[in-house]
Amino acid sequence: MDLISWITQMVDGSFITIKLFFIVILFSLPLGLCITFFYTSKNIIIRKITGAYILIMRGTPLLLQLFFVFFGLPYIPFIGKYLTFDRFPAGAIAFIFNYAAYYAEIFRGGLLSIDKGQYEAAKVLGLSKWQTTYKIILPQMFRVSLPAISNEVIILVKDTALVTAIGLTDLLQVTKTIVNRTSNIVPFIVAAVFYLIMSYILTLIFKKLEEIFAF
């Protein structure tokens, strides 16, 4: 196996890793925000259901959830055949639902940190509930949540490697195959450097975001 071929394979694998990463971020952040709203809802039934969801997502291994979606769902009687996913969508679904639970808890922490005086000031200034939420509360919530979100996003970069276990040809899977074939340790080091660079770039981006939204 020549150098050019393993480099192109690793580049392809990186693209799958990056694609998975962005899709998960794109869907899990808004989903997490929705879950936060459900979890802070006045309706006790909605609150209980959301609480159970968060407990399950945070209380069971992500790897199990991956297996559950990819290998498990198709075995459900009657509806299983509609729940059969390819490797990539299966991986994305498991990650999105898992990470959304963590983001929801981070956002909820952000909400709790906001002084009730902010709500009162908005009320006496005649802002509606919706205006208060999106003009006053959400921007402050995001700002407070940024460091924790940053942490979670960097963990996601590395967690994406778990999809190797369901046979998706992400960076780690490709690397492992090349190492096996070439009996060479270098691909592992290259992959490590790739994850490191991605984490570093994200660290820089979040630092910048924290500066921009500082108050």
Add this chain to the structure above:
Amino acid sequence: MDMINVKNLKKSFGSLKVLKDINFDVKKGDIIAAIGPSGSGKSTMLRSLINLEKADYGDIIIEGKYLCKKGIYAKEKDAKQICSKMGMVFQHFNLFPHMNIRKNLITAPLLQKKDSKAKINELCSEMLNKVGLYDKINEMPSNLSGGQKQRVAIARALMLNPDIMLFDEPTSALDPELTQEVLNVIKDISKDNMTVIIVTHEIGFAKEIANKIMFMDNGYIIDFGNPHEILDNNKNERIKSFIEKVM
């Protein structure tokens, strides 16, 4: 017409009765200072007027309209309309920390489409000049001193052109040396034909600007009237001892 009428107002937090039977009227242009010991219900009384606390019983009438009638509140939309005649300033300023000073002032009038954006910005400059902070227009609240924050909070409330201004211990969170600048601004406002109710521990200031003093204790208004009668040589032992302590 009176600006505010309050009748038989009662309010409890759990088993703690905070307001027991509050009655008073506010005339246009009145500057009322509510004084009294901590826990006497002054702040709760003030917050009830602008619907931040829900009374359990009684009437609250703002400019002739019932915010609350025998403990039953107007519909949310009507309540909002009734309360829009009032502005409020809090002990802890409650500026929006993620917005600069200009945005703090213009956000509410813009959202309510009070006027064109240009007019609102013009008003913003005018109000900041009034409280002497025009040079801070692009600063973030975190870069301001406590006294400056409170002056901004006052300007922000004035942006909505209220008929009545409510101040809830506006200088209690400030260093003594920053208190005066805020009191000066309140003094200015009280000359503008504004109706003001201020909950305060600054008895000297109350005496200086108020035309009426409301003395509250233990959920009741003990005395309400002329500052001289209440603050100088009061016969009531409770009031006398309080004033001797704080003066």
